[in-house]
Amino acid sequence: MTVVPKExxxxxxxxxxxxxxxxxxxxxxxxxxxxxxxxxxxxxxxxVLSHVDLRIWPxxxxxxxxxxxxxxxxxxxxxxxxxxxxxGRVVFDGQPISTLRRGARRAARRRGHVQLVxxxxxxxxxxxxxxxxxxxEGLKIRGERDREELRRRVLDALEKVGLDATxxxxxxxxxxxxxxxxxxxxxALAVEPRLLICDEPVSALxxxxxxxxLRLLDELRDSLGLPIVIISxxxxxxxxxxDRIVVLYGGRIVEDGPVGQVFAAPRHPYTxxxxxxxxxxxxxQRLSLHQLRRTGADPVPPDGPGACVFAARCPFTADACAQxxxxxxxxxxxxxxxHRREEWTALAQDRNR
Amino acid sequence: MVIxxxxxxxxIVRAAGRGADVRPAPRPAAGEVLxxxxxxxTVHDGGATAVRGISLRVRAxxxxxxxxxxxxxxxxxxxxxxxxxxxxxxxxxGTVSFAGHDVTALSQRDWERVHGSHIGAVFQDxxxxxxxxxxxGHQLTxxxxxxxxxxxxxxxxxxxxxxxxxxxxEPEHVFHQIPAELSGGMLQRVMIAIAVSCDxxxxxxxxxxxxxxxxxxxxxxxxLRQLRDQRGMAVLFVSHDLAxxxxxxxxxxxxxxxxxxxxxxxGEITKRPRHPYTxxxxxxxxxxxxxxxxxxxxxxxxxxxxxxxxxxxxxxxxxVAGPACHAGSIPSVTVGDEHHVRCVxxxxxxxxxxxxxx
Numbered sequence: 001m002t003v004v005p006k007e008x009x010x011x012x013x014x015x016x017x018x019x020x021x022x023x024x025x026x027x028x029x030x031x032x033x034x035x036x037x038x039x040x041x042x043x044x045x046x047x048v049l050s051h052v053d054l055r056i057w058p059x060x061x062x063x064x065x066x067x068x069x070x071x072x073x074x075x076x077x078x079x080x081x082x083x084x085x086x087x088g089r090v091v092f093d094g095q096p097i098s099t100l101r102r103g104a105r106r107a108a109r110r111r112g113h114v115q116l117v118x119x120x121x122x123x124x125x126x127x128x129x130x131x132x133x134x135x136x137e138g139l140k141i142r143g144e145r146d147r148e149e150l151r152r153r154v155l156d157a158l159e160k161v162g163l164d165a166t167x168x169x170x171x172x173x174x175x176x177x178x179x180x181x182x183x184x185x186x187x188a189l190a191v192e193p194r195l196l197i198c199d200e201p202v203s204a205l206x207x208x209x210x211x212x213x214l215r216l217l218d219e220l221r222d223s224l225g226l227p228i229v230i231i232s233x234x235x236x237x238x239x240x241x242x243d244r245i246v247v248l249y250g251g252r253i254v255e256d257g258p259v260g261q262v263f264a265a266p267r268h269p270y271t272x273x274x275x276x277x278x279x280x281x282x283x284x285q286r287l288s289l290h291q292l293r294r295t296g297a298d299p300v301p302p303d304g305p306g307a308c309v310f311a312a313r314c315p316f317t318a319d320a321c322a323q324x325x326x327x328x329x330x331x332x333x334x335x336x337x338x339h340r341r342e343e344w345t346a347l348a349q350d351r352n353r
Numbered sequence: 354m355v356i357x358x359x360x361x362x363x364x365i366v367r368a369a370g371r372g373a374d375v376r377p378a379p380r381p382a383a384g385e386v387l388x389x390x391x392x393x394x395t396v397h398d399g400g401a402t403a404v405r406g407i408s409l410r411v412r413a414x415x416x417x418x419x420x421x422x423x424x425x426x427x428x429x430x431x432x433x434x435x436x437x438x439x440x441x442x443x444x445x446x447g448t449v450s451f452a453g454h455d456v457t458a459l460s461q462r463d464w465e466r467v468h469g470s471h472i473g474a475v476f477q478d479x480x481x482x483x484x485x486x487x488x489x490g491h492q493l494t495x496x497x498x499x500x501x502x503x504x505x506x507x508x509x510x511x512x513x514x515x516x517x518x519x520x521x522x523e524p525e526h527v528f529h530q531i532p533a534e535l536s537g538g539m540l541q542r543v544m545i546a547i548a549v550s551c552d553x554x555x556x557x558x559x560x561x562x563x564x565x566x567x568x569x570x571x572x573x574x575x576x577l578r579q580l581r582d583q584r585g586m587a588v589l590f591v592s593h594d595l596a597x598x599x600x601x602x603x604x605x606x607x608x609x610x611x612x613x614x615x616x617x618x619x620g621e622i623t624k625r626p627r628h629p630y631t632x633x634x635x636x637x638x639x640x641x642x643x644x645x646x647x648x649x650x651x652x653x654x655x656x657x658x659x660x661x662x663x664x665x666x667x668x669x670x671x672x673v674a675g676p677a678c679h680a681g682s683i684p685s686v687t688v689g690d691e692h693h694v695r696c697v698x699x700x701x702x703x704x705x706x707x708x709x710x711x
Binding site: 067068069176177203206207208209210211212214215218233234235236237239240241259260263264273274275276277278279280281289 | 422423536537563566567568569570571574593594595596597599600623633634635637638639643644645646647648649650651654
C-alpha cells in the first residue's frame, strides 16, 4: 500500500480537500478532562497546565499552537503518560490512563497506542542505530521476535512515509533532514498507533520539505483514519491541513475551534496576534501587529493571582479580566476563553494600523 | 552617543598588503558596504565547489535577503564575507570587498580588527554563541572594553544603553543574568546588542529567527528594521523562508545549488518572479493565506553539492525546462531595474496571484 505521492508528481496536485466533520455524538478517542499539571517540587513547583480540556475524535487533525513555555509539549507528554496530572484525568478510548499504576501503565506504554514524534530528529534518533533498528525498536519492545515479520513491518512502515529499503542500513546522519523526519514518523507508525502526536515536526525543515511532511501526515490520516495532533507555531501551513485548531497560552486553552472559523475571525486576541505575527508574501486585511499589541496608552491590566492569563499582553482589558474567563462555547465546537470576545475586534479595528 | 575608536580600515588593508598576493579591489559604487564578485568557495578540502560565481552588493542602509534551500550556498557565502569559513572550505576564486577594500586575503589577525568594529554577526542559535557561565553583561562589556577600550564604568553604561536599545525592558537586571536565565528571544536580542555594540557598518544575520516563536520573530524583525533606520546600518539577512525575507528586505537574492538564479527588489520578486525556482519558492511559502488548501512541494531534490551540470542547475526539477536549458551555461539577464534572472525564459513573468490562485 502506497499512500505517498511520488515526489515528482506532487507539485501539480490541485483541489482543496474539504474539512471533515466528525459526528457530534461520536465518543472522543482521547479526552483530557480539566487537567492541571505541576512540574517541580517545593518552592520550585510551577503550574504548567491549568484546567485543560481537550477532546480528539477519530480521523481528525488537530493543530496545537502556542509559544515556548505555553505548555504544548507538557500536554503532549501528559497524554502519553510521561507526566502525571495533579488534577483531572486523561481518558483514552474510554479507559482512564493517567490513573494507571506500575505494571498496568508499563503494559499500556508497551502497547503504544499513542505515539509521539519529536521535533528534532537529529537529536531524538540515536545516531549510532540504523534506520532498520530505529523503526523496529518499538516492535521489539512489544515482543515481536520473528525477524522476517519484523523486517516486513519495518519496510511497511517506511513505505507509508514514502521511503524504501535503500535507507534501511543508513544512520540518521547519512540521510537528509526531510528523510530523517519521515523516519521518525515511520518509527511511530510501526507499532500501529491509534493516535499520533507530532511535536513541532516541521520547524527544522525548509518550506518545501515542511509541506511534504505535512501532506504526508494528511494522507496518513486519510488512508489509516489515524487522528493526528500537530504541535506547531507555523499557523499558515497548519491551516492548510488541520481540521481544528487549539491555542494554548500560559498553560490554558484560550481558543479551540474549526480551523476555517477560527482563522476567518479569531475570537481571542492572542490568536489574532499569532496570525498577525506570521510572515506572509501578500498583505491582506488581517489585523496588524500594531492593532494587537499593548501600548502605554492602554488601560492598566489587572494583575491579581486570578487574572486572565493573557491580560498583561492584552490591549483590550476591562474590569472583568481580573477573573480568568472559562473556556466558553461560541457556537458548535468553537470555544473561547475571553470576557471581551464579542467586543475586542471592533476596538482593534479602531486603532491605527 | 557613539564613541568611534575603530581602527581605520585602510590600515588593515595595508597590513594585509604586506603579503605578496595583493589584488586590486574593484572600484566601489557610492555607499557600497559589501561587494562580492564572482565568488567560488570549495568544500571538502577542495573536493567540490559549493559556491559557484556569486556576485552581490549591499549598500549602506540597505537590507538584502539571501534565500534558498538548505545546501544552496547562502550560509557559505555569508561566512566567506565574514572571513570565518569552516575548516576544509576555501575561497577558490573571486573577491570580497568591504567598504571599498579587498578583504579576501586578510589574515586571521587582521580579521579580528574588522570583526565587531566594522562587521557584526548574529546566528541561528544564540545560546551556543554565549558563554553559559558568565553574565551576559560581562560578555557585552568585554567586547566594548577590548574593541573600543572603554573604562569599566563607561562600558557598563554603554552596555545597559544597548540592552535597552534592543528592547529589553529591565537592562540592569538582564545585565547580571547568565544565558540560562533568559528566553531564546531575549538571548537573540543580547546577541544583536553584542553584534551592534561597536556600531558596525554591516550586520550579517544568518537565520536569526529560525529558533524563535512567531511573535518573537516579528519583534526581532522589527528591531533589525529599526537598527537600520536609526543607524544606517546595512544588513545581510539569510533565511529559507521567502515570506519572511520579503517582509523585511529591500532586495532579495535567490540562491539555488551554489548560484544566484534571481535577484532584484523585494516588491518585484514577489509580484513578478521570473525564475521558475523563485516561482516555486513563492508557491511553497506562507502566502498569508489561512485557508484550507493543498500544500505544495517542489518536486525532486537539488543536485548534490558541487555537481557539474551542463546548462541550468534547476532544469532537472523545472516544470518548463526545454532543450535550450541543457545546452550550455545560462547567462544572467537583466529584466528590470536591478532585476537579474538566470533563465532562458526570463521574459516569462507570472504574478504571485496567478501562482497562488491556481
